[in-house]
Amino acid sequence: MEKRLTLFFVSLFLFVGSALAQTKVSGTVLSQEDGQPIIGAAVQVTGTSTGMLTDVNGRFSLTLPEGSKTLTISYLGYESKTVNAKNGMRVFLKADVAALDEVIVVAYGTQKKSAFTGSAAQVDAKAIEAHVSSNVANSLAGAAPGVQIINTSGDPTNSSPTIRIRGVGSMSAGNNPLIVLDGMPYDGALNSINPNDVESMTVLKDASASAIYGARGANGVVLITTKKGRNQDAEIKFDAKWGSNSRLIPQYDVITDPGQYYETHFKQLYNSQIYNGKTAGEAYAFANKNIYDQNNGGLGYQIFTVPEGENLVGSNLRLNPNAKLGYSDGEYYYTPDNWYDEAFHNSFRQEYNISLSGVTDKLNYYASAGYLKDGGIVNNSDMQRYTARLNVDYQVKKWLKVGTNMAFSHRDANQPSYSSSWGSSGNIFYICNMIAPIYPLYVRDPQGNIMTEDGRTVYDSNNTNFKRANFVGNAVRDNEVNRTKTYYDNFDGKFSAVFTPIEGLTLSANLAVSSRNSRENDLSSTFGSASATDGGAYLYHFRFFNVTNQYLANYRTDFANNTHHLDVLAGYEQYKHKYQYMYGSNDHLFNPYIGELGNAAGSDNKQMNSFTHNYMTEGYLARIQYDYKEKYFLSTSYRRDASSRFAPGHRWGNFYSVGLAWEMSKEKFMQNVKWVDMLKLKASYGEQGNDAIGTSAGSASTSSTTGWFTPYADQYESSYADGYSLVLKYKGNENLTWEKSKAINVGVDFSLFKGRLTGTLEYFNRKTSDLLYYKPVPLSAGNPTGQYPINVGKITNKGVEFNVVGTIIKTNDIVWTANLNLTHYKNTIDELDESVRENGIKNSTSIYEEGGSLYDAYMFKYAGVDKETGQALYYYKEKDENGNETGRDLTTANFSQADKYNCGSVLPKLYGGFGTTLNAYGFDLSCQFQFQLGGKIYDGSYQALMHTQDAAGQAWHKDALKAWTPENPNTDVPRLDGDTQVGQSAVDRFQISSNYLSLNNATLGYTFPKKLITPLTLTSLRVYVAGENLFVLSKRKGLDPRYSLGIGGYTSGSGLNTNSYSSMRTITAGLSVTF
């Protein structure tokens, strides 16, 4: 039914009008399939423009002009029918199998899919509901060609994935698509939208679909449409889910045996001497002396008891067999804990949603309320979300309809301490992944009991007689005693009035308001890292306020016997964004558990700050859509847009698009090709803009030096001490203007074998020019950020997308479908700034060169192990006596001599998704997979786990055991002797295939038969179990290649994975009841 209704709204304005009264005829239009009334079917007096749409009961009533006798009844998705007019008639329409998914949501409205000349991917409510995720964007993962979803965190409180559509078009500007919620640009948090309220998500990928969004459409547009009423009979739906969250990505394959760890570390200390010219005796004595000395490369802790006079590691470099785990120095007992197991656990997830909706002749309403409690995989990590939505349209007068769509959501979140990029002692995820398996988590008394103090567990924070060589404090303790609580209030309201002054013309005024307030209370506990200040309270308040004004005029008409259809749209849109920030902190908390400033009595460390940032765009837009006999289609759009991110005089840009489509299957010569239901060729070209340079809001850092919303302006920071002082922090560029992208899309849509096989094949080519780019300047130029923004350079993203859906079995009881989508794209840098054309732009781990891609890795090249010495070898470029490169690459064991190389693109050659759905005898089973092939990723975590002596006390990957020794010369792991020169430099040795296959979702449900539930006054009842994020297969255990596009180094790349909140697996059971 949802199809029929969507169309109802589309075509409502087409036929509302008046006609000259003659003979009165009324009747009902019904579906032949199930006998249900069809709402919104077009009933037209044949050969005239007189007609109307059926009401919610499928009824129509009109007056026949003189001489007219027949009515043509049509409805999308059904074969149209011409019948003789008869009062009280009942017309049955037959479903047109070829016309599935007829209507899609497009920019500023909806459109028949057949008339759509652009490229879009749509995900419907069913697919969204199948996902057990607090974020609606996750249902796009693997489901739509050309769309990449990069999940940078599994944090239930903060899990908004990064969305990339058709590659990456910008260097320094944002690559995020524009999100449009119910027709209005949306800047809110995606996880504030209850996925249960979403009717569909459409991703507009090419210029003809999105150029009308001008200013912000260059990276694609995601349209989110919320639900409306469907049936005349009010429908009440209740949905409940209960489930369990667990950690998805396992720990890397690290050394877990403490003895083995000591032994390995001992060997490293030994090697650092033996390969430095010392005798075996000296080297052994050195290692033996330093193994516990954390200030001399040792580990700090003794956790083994060895018999008097013996050493932990013997001169054979093996652990003393008499060593017994556990050591007491009389004051404390030391034995290692498994930090990983202690900190991570499963948690409970529950979600309840109720909605009621319905349609009367003047009113359409949808109301919902939802509650979600999502747990995390460490303590004090969870989110509660309350959502409510009311969506009402009311036909006040024949010529006026008003509507409102209001949503409120409130979230309470508890966040553990971690960072998405940085390893630090306070980061619980980093510590648990990186700490050596030799350190106690708790302090134990000499009897081995975990000690307590005033009822609190005493954690080991270097407060015993031993000190760790690394990792100050205790992040697990801090996570127990510290609190980061955030409260979010979101209001999104859209208010609209639609006037229909004359037939075919609609004038609409829309106002959308989005208000987000969040308050974060951080408590740093005196029982944790804030003991020096006796506890601290940190308060952050963020306020976002967005207003969109939109005024649209739309005229639809047809002429020459309904063979030409014309649809003209013109309008004005204005968007204003305000971001306000306030911060305050103080210490000395009287009550150690209350993290509020009123509880903080300190006088020395009071801090406060606040600021406001403003941003605005406005634009004029126009679009013409035309078709002849629904066979030849033309769509063209224009937008003139201004952005406050650019200086006056450089603000306005012009954007346009043209799209053409030919529905070939409607031509005579195709009529005999019975197996083809529909075949459409389409092509489009357009130019769009991107202004997303500068910092986007939400960053807590006030000293961010990347330009904020005024990247064109020089920016200073002031301070006061015996007078004012001012320092330049950011160098702007007055001439900065739009980055432009020119996109071509060519494709074919098809439907074969009576709809059993449908799909799309598309080619796209998106050229971005005048790139918004932060051009590096030499440090000696003294520019505080080392760069300034300019428009320079060109990038192309081109590729092919393929999407196919097939119905393999279709009987009355069994329907089995399968889907597959594939995307291949190539990212090429066509042109760079003249100053860097020759040598390219070298970033720390990537390089931009003409002909290369934005994702070319730039790092040292590993040449394996010198079989004789066990030293790591690196490549360098040979130079002649004049210092010119000879083109030959040589190897060296002296890292300082090694050169960095362009190691090629890391982007995957192919990515996509596939899935299947089986419906049989009331059961439904579906699963959706996602994959990526042919790319590479930098595994910074692995590098950290393959460390040498500068990281004593850090966990070790078991691969370190394969290190070169004279007995084991054939290995690619260099000898363990502390190659400190390499340190954290990026080496291609740590790059690995980013291929993966993930099972994003699997659902098994059972819908009870009608005859069983009707006596219970239920309309439908379904029970199900669903698994979200069930597995990820990657090249290395512990690696999650979905975290980044592949470029990275020691502290980034997949390194994020161990420093940040690991991805979660969720398994739920639920039931869904409709009354």
Next chain:
Amino acid sequence: MKFNKISILAVAGVLTLTACDDVNKQEPAGGMITADQLTETYTAIPGRVDATFAGMFNMMGEPYGVFGTGRGRADDFGFVMAALSQDAEGADYIYPNSGYNWFSVCGEYTSRTPNYANPYIRYAIVYNQIKIANDLISSLGALEDASSKNKVAQAKAIRAFDYLNLVPYFQFNYQGHQNDPCVPIVTPETPDPANNPRASVQEVYDLIMTDLNDAISVLGNDRENKARINSNVAYGIRARANLYMGNWADAAADAAKAMEGYTPASIAEVSTPSFVNADDHNWIWGIILTDDQAKDRYATSASWLSSFSASAYTAGAACYAMINKMLFDKIPATDVRKGWWVDENLHSPLLSTISWNGATGDAISTLFLADVKEPFVPYTNVKFGMKKGIGGTINSNDFPLMRVEEMILTQAEGLAKSGNEAQAKQILENFVKTYRDPSYSATAGGRSLADEIWYQRRVELWGEGFFMADCNRLHKPVVRFHDNAASTNQPDAFRFNIDPDDPWLLMRFSDSETNANAAIVNNTGGSQPKQDQNPSLRDGVTD
């Protein structure tokens, strides 16, 4: 049809409401100040123009000044960090080889890696300040009023100070290397920083001397505070430049001018942890941190140099700055400076003058406060105190850039090397006997006068960033140990000696410079020192 008009009017009405010039009125408020808002401010309050000038000094030790608070690097604090790095690369200043030591790249000499942050910060902070000095020189250079001329003079002195800091990083000593490539010169006249080759050592010194001569010709004795530059400071910088160049007599003369009006800290004054307050009468010039800049911040000298902050890498992670026992052992027991470091038994008389959490005297050494204070290790420095109180979290210690004591030693060295050994010796003995060690004699140490002066500099100026520049100009090796491990408290990985001609002593230009400045030819040669290398090298001081 009546409603037609109504609806069209209604829509037209709201359209006119929103169509206005708003897009040109979107400005940030707070946080960052745009150039337009600056103009607005200057129009309303003309005196605010001085803020840019103040900013040139304020940035010198600013926590997170190079990479920003977002990165929050604990070693990002400008010239102070550069000074500590220079000392940590030397022989006398030691951090443990632990995971908390952000200066381990200096201890082990991986600071020659071109993509490391440590050399980046040491280089960027200097050129960031040069840019501001250049901007001031160009905008005020043509003005004739006294205030503008004074500002330009200070900016030139700053620029000279900056280049003088850079020179020993990138090239060996002036004498004999005048024509070797040094660093790129950036002045307002520099056509293109993106294609700016290394100037020769001579060219850089020419600029330094011209700037200092200009500054001295304008500057008087007055200034707003000790972060600013007056004639004393300008003379002092020129004294250093002359010392680097080997103009001994000039160095002595300039040092004498620099110290006019300043007196060394007395024995009593340095018998308690100090050297953190620019108001002290022995400070000629310093970096003054405000409380706001320094509150609870790890990127401060209090966090890395003082052993008495409750918010520090030193006390918090036992990453104490220690003196090499080879030098410590050379200090006579009668010298008050022997107490600037706790001895092997964690004793120092200075500790009895202070208290922390109720502990006083040597009890402070062993005091343990979980997450706050680890026990001292042998040779931990207690030279540097806490401006806002022992055991506090406000890390706003000032950092000395020029003390009268340095100028006295400079004067002595200049005289000694220009043939006035007797006078030099007298000045040296006067100073040490009066202010440090009453039973001092310049010959008791058995060193040559030149080495004796260097010894005095190493003890007196420990932790203030002079070691490597001195090594460079004196052509001395970096001697961290003698023959065997027992001779020193250097961590094993940092235990090596470096020949004065080892090209590894020269820093490498950061990737961020060479990637964007095509004309730079980087330093090459040498390799990371190996543990226990050159065990027989001696420096004439700790022999």
